[in-house]
Amino acid sequence: MRSVFSLLDRKASKIDSLRSKVDLLRLPLALSTKSISSRKSQLGVVWEKGGGSGAGGARKHRPPPASDMDNESTYSGYSYKSSHSRSSRKHRDRRDRHRSKSRDSTIRGDKSVTIQAPGEPLLDAESTRGDDRDDNWGETTTVVTGTSVDSVSNEDLTRMSKDLEDSSPLECRRYLSPALAAVLGLFALITPLAFLALPQLLWRDELAPCGTPCEGLYISLAFKLLILFISTWTLFLRPPRATLPRFFIFRSLLLALVFLFVASYWLFYGVRVLEPRETDYRGIVGYAASLVDALLFIQYLALVLLEVRHLQPAFCLKVVRTTDGHSRFYNVGHLSIQRAAVWVLDQYYSDFPVYNPALLNLPKSILSKKMSAFKVYNLGEENSTNNSTGQSRTMIAAAARRRDNSHTEYYYEEAEVERRVRKRKARLVVAVEEAFTHIKRHQDEEATASSPKHPREVMDPREAAQAIFAPMARAMQKYLRATRQQSYHSMESIINHLQFCITHNMTPQAFLERYLSPGPTLQYLDTSRGRQWTLVSEEPVTSALHQGQVFSLRRLDFSLVVTVTPLPFLRLGEEFIDPKRHKFVMKLQSETSV
């Protein structure tokens, strides 16, 4: 009865629920469980107001308890509807290996990647809920804009979300799945030893004595276990550098395989050996040795699947940054989309120059001149519906007919800026060179040679840096301002860098290379915090790369668009050239007068 009532009410209050959802989104939600749940409690009033027509309808949209957010994953339209993830969601506790409880990785500050179906807004982390939610929520969301009267403006939004990102909660969650994997691995390693030890402990007297062959088997068992342990530790027990939105198929497959394997061995052991108290100890030792062999082969399989398969290049990825068009091409092997995304981001941090928002657009003065030259007057028009379109159309038409001079202005402005930058760069280089001549490295053996009348003050690098910073500070500041880099280099960082260069005997050019060209993003990165990226893709992110795929990696203010093309199939032919066949003639057309 209540469910029917709620169903009817859901239809009736759809509009109201839409409105309530819009209100919900107007506040800066995202990225942290605590803040979301606290904000939800703030909005308790809004929920009630929105579902006003029926108690059932409003009750449906209750704010979820805070604990809900911690376990469940990010909602994405694709994952909820596909059966693949629904069944896997149940088994996710057992199937994690090197990943944390994936989906709420959006809320952490590490380098996590979350999936998003297209059409959903960026900030949908608050939509993580249980299975009894409204499915159509994703289609009715609106994007936060800064134009509504009672909403937070866009700059506040970015600032707040940046603050939320900076706080890094729950670092230990990153290590949860390696811990699980370690437990399972340890269990698998201890199993052969247990197989050997249990008969000895339980029915030692009844065991048939087993001499040299057993000892040989013991030795081989010991070494194989050692090798297994070392290689597992080397290859697999590393803290992951990225958390992926969906589980890593190969890893979970292997984990399941290991678990199944060990479980079936234990089953067999329990039934055949422990029950009837088997006395043939040599057989038991052989059985344990076969388990270790099988584990070694599984490890070989893991090595091939996880480490080797993606090494041979098969695809070429073109990565373009949307804000300024920097692009790079990379060759990768057979990977799934999420793994390819992680790989691309690794390369991004060291290859792409840092994103400088100040360098982007044409100066407004050039672009806006077109539109401001004409003013459109309404001569008593009554209907205002097509007013704006008519107005803009006339303005566009008028602007098109006008002679367009903005390209010349752009050209001259560019030339002017470049000249200014070059002048300041020249001043900077001269100032730095001059500053570096003021100090030199103090050799200890000169101490006796220098006259005692002019004792030179011996400084450590920090003081030396501060001493010579003063004459070049002004030139440096003007240059940084001209190239819009002043936000990336504070005075403290410049002095630190100067100290570093002095310590390592660098020349002024070496000191300046950091400022004359924008370096890779990694140089400016504070590595203590993680970085959050969002993977936007039209296909499930565990599918393999294939031709023509496009996915993008989004951050708050820019994104990277990745296009996949396969590498061409190469037909290599052979041609043998005898070295004696290299002969030459003169190609002349000489003219002789007779």
Added chain:
Amino acid sequence: MSFVPGQPLTAVVQRIQIQKLRQGENLILGFSIGGGIDQDPGQNPFSDDKTDKGIYVTRITPGGPADAAGLRMGDKLMQVNGWDMTMVTHDQARKRLTKKNEDVVRLLVTRKSLEEAVKQSMGSFPRQ
């Protein structure tokens, strides 16, 4: 003036006799030659067949002995004083033309306009 290698070549030729002019120490003829079997035939602007490696007249000094004798630019030298010029190197051709003990050279030259003139004249007279 295309030829089939191995087959005898037929061409309509004009007989030109040039008197060498003494200029100081040298005897000059007043024209320049290009071509030869050791040269690149593709760069020859005067030949129809770009595989023709014969000797061609590339320049004529105006008012010189060759000009007076009727040699024209673009002519192909077939014989010089009886010596064949169709299959010689550039240097051999130069030597044949600049022998110091000869005052006069008798050339057999061919050009396309000769062929056309003969065809025209043959066409205007019906065969008898």
